[in-house]
Amino acid sequence: MTAEILARWQFGITTVYHFLFVPITIALSLLVAVLQTMWVKSGNVRFLRLTKFYGKLFLINFAMGVVTGIVQEFQFGMNWSEYSRTVGDIFGAPLAMEALIAFFLESVFLGVWVFGWDKLPKKVHLATIWLGSIGTLISSIFILAANAWMQNPTGAEFANNRAQMTDLLAVILNPVAATTWTHVIFGAFMTAGALVLGAAGWNLVRVNREHPNSDDVADFRWATRFGAWVLIVACVGVVVTGHIQGQVLTDLQPMKMAAAENLQKTTDCAPFEIVPGLGVPCVLSFMATNDPGAEVRGMDDLAAEYSAKLAAGKPLDDRNQLQVTTAAAGAGIWGQKDAVDWIPPVMPSFWSFRFMMLLGVIGVAIGIYTLVATKGTKIPKGGKGWTAMMILTPLMPLFASSFGWLVTEIGRQPFIVNGVLSTHAAVSPGVTAFEVGMTLVLYTLIYAVFAVVEVNLMLKYIKLGMPHYLREPEVQTDEDAPMSFAY
Amino acid sequence: MNFNFAFNLPEAVPSALAVVWFLLVAVLWVGYLVLEGFDYGVAMLIPFLGKSEKERRVMINTIGPVWDGNEVWLLTAGGAMFAAFPAWYATLFSGLYLPLFLVLVGLIIRGVSFEYRSKHPNTKWRGTFDWLASIGSFLVPLVFGVGFANFVIGLPVVTDPNNPALFVVATSQANVGVTPYFWELFSPFGLLGGIAVVALCLFHGSIYLVLKTKGQIHDRAKKFAKTMGLITIAGGAVFLVCQNLFWAPVFLSGLNWILVLVAAVALIWAWLNIGKGTSFVATSVAWLAVALGIFIRMLPGLGFVDAGTRTVFDASGELFGMNAFAAASTDGTLLIMLVIALIMVPIVLAYTIWVYWTFRRPIGVSNIPDDVVADAK
Numbered sequence: 001m002t003a004e005i006l007a008r009w010q011f012g013i014t015t016v017y018h019f020l021f022v023p024i025t026i027a028l029s030l031l032v033a034v035l036q037t038m039w040v041k042s043g044n045v046r047f048l049r050l051t052k053f054y055g056k057l058f059l060i061n062f063a064m065g066v067v068t069g070i071v072q073e074f075q076f077g078m079n080w081s082e083y084s085r086t087v088g089d090i091f092g093a094p095l096a097m098e099a100l101i102a103f104f105l106e107s108v109f110l111g112v113w114v115f116g117w118d119k120l121p122k123k124v125h126l127a128t129i130w131l132g133s134i135g136t137l138i139s140s141i142f143i144l145a146a147n148a149w150m151q152n153p154t155g156a157e158f159a160n161n162r163a164q165m166t167d168l169l170a171v172i173l174n175p176v177a178a179t180t181w182t183h184v185i186f187g188a189f190m191t192a193g194a195l196v197l198g199a200a201g202w203n204l205v206r207v208n209r210e211h212p213n214s215d216d217v218a219d220f221r222w223a224t225r226f227g228a229w230v231l232i233v234a235c236v237g238v239v240v241t242g243h244i245q246g247q248v249l250t251d252l253q254p255m256k257m258a259a260a261e262n263l264q265k266t267t268d269c270a271p272f273e274i275v276p277g278l279g280v281p282c283v284l285s286f287m288a289t290n291d292p293g294a295e296v297r298g299m300d301d302l303a304a305e306y307s308a309k310l311a312a313g314k315p316l317d318d319r320n321q322l323q324v325t326t327a328a329a330g331a332g333i334w335g336q337k338d339a340v341d342w343i344p345p346v347m348p349s350f351w352s353f354r355f356m357m358l359l360g361v362i363g364v365a366i367g368i369y370t371l372v373a374t375k376g377t378k379i380p381k382g383g384k385g386w387t388a389m390m391i392l393t394p395l396m397p398l399f400a401s402s403f404g405w406l407v408t409e410i411g412r413q414p415f416i417v418n419g420v421l422s423t424h425a426a427v428s429p430g431v432t433a434f435e436v437g438m439t440l441v442l443y444t445l446i447y448a449v450f451a452v453v454e455v456n457l458m459l460k461y462i463k464l465g466m467p468h469y470l471r472e473p474e475v476q477t478d479e480d481a482p483m484s485f486a487y
Numbered sequence: 488m489n490f491n492f493a494f495n496l497p498e499a500v501p502s503a504l505a506v507v508w509f510l511l512v513a514v515l516w517v518g519y520l521v522l523e524g525f526d527y528g529v530a531m532l533i534p535f536l537g538k539s540e541k542e543r544r545v546m547i548n549t550i551g552p553v554w555d556g557n558e559v560w561l562l563t564a565g566g567a568m569f570a571a572f573p574a575w576y577a578t579l580f581s582g583l584y585l586p587l588f589l590v591l592v593g594l595i596i597r598g599v600s601f602e603y604r605s606k607h608p609n610t611k612w613r614g615t616f617d618w619l620a621s622i623g624s625f626l627v628p629l630v631f632g633v634g635f636a637n638f639v640i641g642l643p644v645v646t647d648p649n650n651p652a653l654f655v656v657a658t659s660q661a662n663v664g665v666t667p668y669f670w671e672l673f674s675p676f677g678l679l680g681g682i683a684v685v686a687l688c689l690f691h692g693s694i695y696l697v698l699k700t701k702g703q704i705h706d707r708a709k710k711f712a713k714t715m716g717l718i719t720i721a722g723g724a725v726f727l728v729c730q731n732l733f734w735a736p737v738f739l740s741g742l743n744w745i746l747v748l749v750a751a752v753a754l755i756w757a758w759l760n761i762g763k764g765t766s767f768v769a770t771s772v773a774w775l776a777v778a779l780g781i782f783i784r785m786l787p788g789l790g791f792v793d794a795g796t797r798t799v800f801d802a803s804g805e806l807f808g809m810n811a812f813a814a815a816s817t818d819g820t821l822l823i824m825l826v827i828a829l830i831m832v833p834i835v836l837a838y839t840i841w842v843y844w845t846f847r848r849p850i851g852v853s854n855i856p857d858d859v860v861a862d863a864k
Contacts, residue, residue: 076580084576100563104556111552111554164819457603480851485856
């Protein structure tokens, strides 16, 4: 295998793995902040207990998110140095801004939140979780702006044999960034809501069996329904933003849409295929353009159009300044010396798209079922089916997010920067296949070991249930007294 | 169709902004070394200085609230190199592929350890994570020390014949993509750099421990700092004198000798004042002096040299293409980023200082609650 193929696998594995922790970090930190706010406002100890219970799960997950995120920042330079050199003028800026504006905020204040229970007045301590949580949200804006630039390189021109920034606002306000961000954030809340639901729902039937009518039953019941509502509301957001995103995609990356839908020929009233060969007429046209009769361009026609444009020295999309200036400089598809295979891997795109939707639907269906099962004074009896559902719920939107990213990134091929720079030309020229291959194996092994550790800890702390004998945290003035919390 | 277009070198316009950004990158590295330097030191010492479970927990809790924020200085330095000097970031990170992989492994295992060790009462579990934290915290400064020593010597680079803007770390054109530049890093001076940086982390970290702990662990840290200080002063002196005798900077070589003096005075001051707040300030000043001296040496070639001439000039005597000006981003990007940095760095410093103030109290075994796992019940 070549260094290029190995580097692509490495990016895929490390990124998908990293993104298993990101949605929970972003959305669960905010839900914990909401719970803690409810405690500070109402003084109701239920919300303090829930804050502590979910806070632990959040931190177990957060640690993995942090350490796997560092790999991401280094990886661009290590495996994709020619990409880094040629687009750093634009792509580096959001990464540096993310570190300065968001990552400091998140890391510093979450550290204070963990250890600050008896060091700070209640309200100041509450502010730290909010600041940390807002940090994760701002972080996602910059990272998704950087990713959106690869999908639709705005605010840049081709000069000095590299991409140079012409307009920072155009980079940040990229339409792809706006639609992706909302879709990703709603997806994150689906995952976190489902985790809140699953952890509480599993405990609910257990504590109801062991200590019926206890506070634990009431609190877990509340949390189960809270999680279900977050999951369902976020799901509505995911569907709406996903629909808008599909239209932006059809406009700016029609090849990605065609590949995800396995659409060979340009078609009016294009069908949505549930599996290859089994299509519902006109649904794809509606998804892509809001008009059931509209034409959707197919892969063969797009490929022919692109080949003709390249041969004529024209940009693939003449609305994009970077593509236009690249073509005007005679640079063709920048760095691409071989014939171009315009079509991304079709079946991986096609199936990832369907799995994403299917898993999301299963997740939200469990959410609705849970609401019904806990309606009024009802408490489910439990059993194997219930346990399985509670374990599956958080995994559904989590893996749906992974599949969503597979569609996004596989569908971008053969480009690393859409229409401008090929993935093939972006790889580090001095790095050997041995180096990439060995580190790929080692990353995978280390990540696998830590995945086992993390899942076991998560389960352990879910099973431990609600913290009991909680002291109301207050500022400790005795210098020799034990801290209310320490590692 | 034009696939085989010729690449031209970007016109290297000496930009004042590039110089400012080079300084800012140096400042971010100093911030990283001063802040994370001590938490590497403390974490390395966990299995050695912590004689009981509670003592080890005291050590972890002195750095627990701050280590993650400290690490962001490294990520910001990396991000700033990417944004301000894309060609530097690209050539360096791909050129030092295996060393940086070791850094990442170190950062992964130590970061996870702090969070996970307390999550299980089992002694074996905790012992494992103590060692992972220690080894990870040793690996990272070791590799960076070897790396910085090699920037002083100069990493050899060649250009791609099809693409003269692209520089690759290699001893010759024939080795590009065939033989990684790896074993050459471990020259005597390279190893000395690794040892010196690890030693300074240990000294800096033990001084921090002395200030932040009470009881037996405090006394043990103090004793260790006394010994470690002597090793650091000796190792640092050999490193800095060799650096300036054999690899004097192109510019400001006089200033570099002054920085050697500053580092020496700071380290001796720290050693004489262990237990006082000024000792920590002194080791921080030592980091500053050492890092600035190395960064000055890295001008204008960014720590690279022409593989043929082994200097920053090519065979025809011209300044080679891998320099701070040619590698820089456009003035537009540099200016926007500078404005953001000038706003954000003081804000970050302000809240970081607030955090250290919040956790200013030294802790001892009496402050450690019985067990968090029991607590969770």
